[in-house]
Amino acid sequence: SAVISQKPSRDICQRGTSLTIQCQVDSQVTMMFWYRQQPGQSLTLIATANQGSEATYESGFVIDKFPISRPNLTFSTLTVSNMSPEDSSIYLCSVVPGDRGYEQYFGPGTRLTVT
Amino acid sequence: AQKVTQAQTEISVVEKEDVTLDCVYETRDTTYYLFWYKQPPSGELVFLIRRNSFDEQNEISGRYSWNFQKSTSSFNFTITASQVVDSAVYFCALSEGYGQNFVFGPGTRLSVLP
Numbered sequence: 001s002a003v004i005s006q007k008p009s010r011d012i013c014q015r016g017t018s019l020t021i022q023c024q025v026d027s028q029v030t031m032m033f034w035y036r037q038q039p040g041q042s043l044t045l046i047a048t049a050n051q052g053s054e055a056t057y058e059s060g061f062v063i064d065k066f067p068i069s070r071p072n073l074t075f076s077t078l079t080v081s082n083m084s085p086e087d088s089s090i091y092l093c094s095v096v097p098g099d100r101g102y103e104q105y106f107g108p109g110t111r112l113t114v115t
Numbered sequence: 116a117q118k119v120t121q122a123q124t125e126i127s128v129v130e131k132e133d134v135t136l137d138c139v140y141e142t143r144d145t146t147y148y149l150f151w152y153k154q155p156p157s158g159e160l161v162f163l164i165r166r167n168s169f170d171e172q173n174e175i176s177g178r179y180s181w182n183f184q185k186s187t188s189s190f191n192f193t194i195t196a197s198q199v200v201d202s203a204v205y206f207c208a209l210s211e212g213y214g215q216n217f218v219f220g221p222g223t224r225l226s227v228l229p
Contacts, residue, residue: 001162041221042221042222043217045217092160094160103150103162104150104217105162106152106159107159108158109160
């Protein structure tokens with residue numbers, strides 16, 4: 001499995017501001033995903049971020065609100081823009097290691113509270 | 116479209132009891148992959164198991180066991196002799212291909228009481 005870290009681990013932000021979340025992996029991975037987990041809910045995929053191509057967003061998520069960067073095979077960022085209290089969630093990145101293509105491994109998550 | 120159902124929203128058991136978490140899935144693909152993840156109060160998702168659609172053998176790992184039945188589209192998870200540390204939310208998930216995005220079930224919150 002891959003070792004994944006996320007920064008920050010948690011943050012409290014004011015409405016209208018933006019937060020960039022970083023995801024770092026200890027090995028090169030092609031496939032990386034960003035999920036949102038609202039309080040008490042399951043995981044919802046925001047977008048797929050493959051290196052060398054534009055992120056692919058799921059229905060209900062748009063690039064202006066959740067811009068994603070994937071500059072190399074070990075790193076990605078997700079920005080939550082113009083935040084509102086409804087954006088309060090845990091944001092998780094996940095990867096599919098090249099040798100275990102059927103399994104996703106998750107980072108520890110970023111707990112975001114918007115006031 | 117794929118779908119994963121976990122009918123049990125919350126389960127409470129007393130330590131040392133056995134408990135089974137249910138998972139029912141829907142997919143049109145003949146090849147697919149099923150997973151269980153554990154999310155303890157710390158929030159991190161922990162991978163527990165992957166099962167391929169073409170492998171219906173049940174699996175046991177310590178106190179954990181999984182029962183995969185294609186005939187009923189179910190992939191149930193049993194914890195034997197539960198412990199307080201098993202308290203967590205457990206998610207069942209389905210993927211239809213290599214690295215393809217996962218569909219997660221709604222999760223089952225398990226509370227193991229001392």
